Amino acid sequence: MSESKVKDDAWLVVKYGGSSLADGARVSNAANMILEALRKGKRIAVVVSAMGRTTDDLMRIAREALNGVDPGVSDIDDLLSMGERTSARLLATVLRSMGVEARYYDPEGEDWPIITDDRFGDAEPILSECARRIRDHVAPLMVRGAVPVIPGFIGRTLDGRITTIGRGGSDTTAFILARYLGAGEVILVTDVDGIMTADPKLVGEAKPIPEISARELAGLADSGTKFIHKKALRYKPKDVNVRVLNYRRGSLEAGGTLIRGEFPGELEAKLGFQDPIDMVTVVGRGVPSNPQLIYRILRAASKSGRILGVSSDENSLILYLSSPNGKALRDIHRVISGAGGAAAMAARRSIALIRVEGVGLEDTPGIIGRISNPLRERGINIFGIFTVASSISTLVDWGRRDEAVQLIRDSLNHEGNSVGG
Incomplete structure (x- = not known):
């Protein structure tokens, strides 16, 4: 990636989602939020989505009008860009009416x-x-205190054709601007109070959380939460915090959820734990469905070791843990030897845990083969493989860990390791 600019905490990138610009009152509210921050000495670049559901409406109307005729993807992108372009023009106009020097950027302009x-x-x-x-x-516009207003979601090719960036496109625009402007913070203005403890549509008691890491948020995205799309997370600068807040609060300082850190945007392979680990298998009829037994096993393992992962099927429970002196193995055995439902345990020691990470990993076809095939061809046995939250963990013999990591890296790099669509 090109080098980021040195961060300046007085510089902000503010992205308004479609719901926060859905009507005239909300556009006016957005402009007032910007004006308030400017008066407090902030320098602001604004990114906007299309108002309300404009993009969906444009696509629906186009399909009806075309009646099955394919106009070409470049024409569709040009059409869909009109939603964001209209929002940006409108907000810039309202800002200028308030005495703010605001500059609308159009994808057909030279700048x-x-x-x-x-x-x-x-x-x-x-x-x-x-x-x-x-x-x-x-x-340069921000240096003199003016406000650039930029349509999100839209790009342009080197030869001048308009493109769209896809899902999460406006967030992607905001993150890229923040990286190269050296912004101190990205603020995502939406219609909710932040990232929630659960989907409010599924859990009525869900509440906003004050802070989350980009890595944790990517895990939620893999599980179906699409608040910030995984493709956009690839572009989040490491040292720039992101804050999600509700437009109804009427201020860019109104709390919300803070998103810290970054998540790797490219597939990368590395040791997931720097020491050998143990793979402990507990077998017995109904073991995974016995919560009291599972609790006692996990408690015993954590007292004298570090649990790195757990998996199960109908009649077995597998723990991946660090226990350098083997005490955790003995403690687990004491638990199962006194339990009627657990028949026995087996342990494989000196295992290396290799982790492949990247946002949107599950959207990369054939990724398991790209990891396992080079190991098979070199005769390196895989003792286990499992996926969790944009990562794939592969277990191999500790003595061949360096060779395995390099083989996986070579395989990923050979086929191109960009994640996402």
Whole structure:
């Protein structure tokens, strides 16, 4: 990636989601939030989504009007860009009516900052070009206190054709701007109070949480939560915090959920634990369905060891743990020897845990083969493999760990290791 600018906490990138701009009152509210922050000495770049459900409506109307005729993906991207472009024009107009120097950026203009490849509908930003254009065309405007208003979700190819970045595109735009402007924070304004403890549609008692890491958020995304799309998380700068807040609060300082850290945007293989681990299998009819027994086993393992993972099937429970002196193994055995439901345990020692990570890992076809095939060809046995929250853990003999890590890295790099769509 191109080098990021040194961070300045007075510089903000604020992205307004479609729900926060759904009508005139909300657009006016958004402008007032910006004005308040400017008066407190902030420098702000604004990214906007299409108002309400404009993009969905444009796509629906286009399909009805075309009646099955395929106009070409580039024409569709050009059409869909109109939602964000209209939002940006409107917000810039309202800001200027309040006395703010606001500048609308259009993807057909020479100073447009987001340049992508030509994968229409799911384009990838070309970061070196974005960096140069952001520094040349956006940063100088902010230095003098003006507000750039940039349509999110939209890109442009090097030869001038309009593209769309795909799901999470407006968040991606905001993260790229923050990286190369050196912004101190990205604020995502939406219609909820932040990242919730659960999906409110499924759990009525769900509450907003004050803070979460990007890694944890990626795990929620893999489990079906789509608040920030995994593709967008790839572009979140490591040292720039992201805050999610509700437009109804009427202020950019109104709490919300803070998202810290970054998640790897490329597939990377490394040792998941720096010491040999043990793989302990407990077998017995109904073991996984006996919560009291599972609790006692996990408690015994954690007292004298460190649990790194757990998996199960109908009649067995497998623990992956660090127990250098083997005491955890003896403690687990004491528990199961006194339990009627557990028949026996087996332990394999000196195992290496190799972890492959990357946002959207489960969206990468054939990834298990890219990990296992080079190990099989070299005669390295895999003792276990499991996936959790944008990571794949592979268990091999400790003595061949370095060879296995390098083989996996070579395989990922050979086939191209970009994650996501």
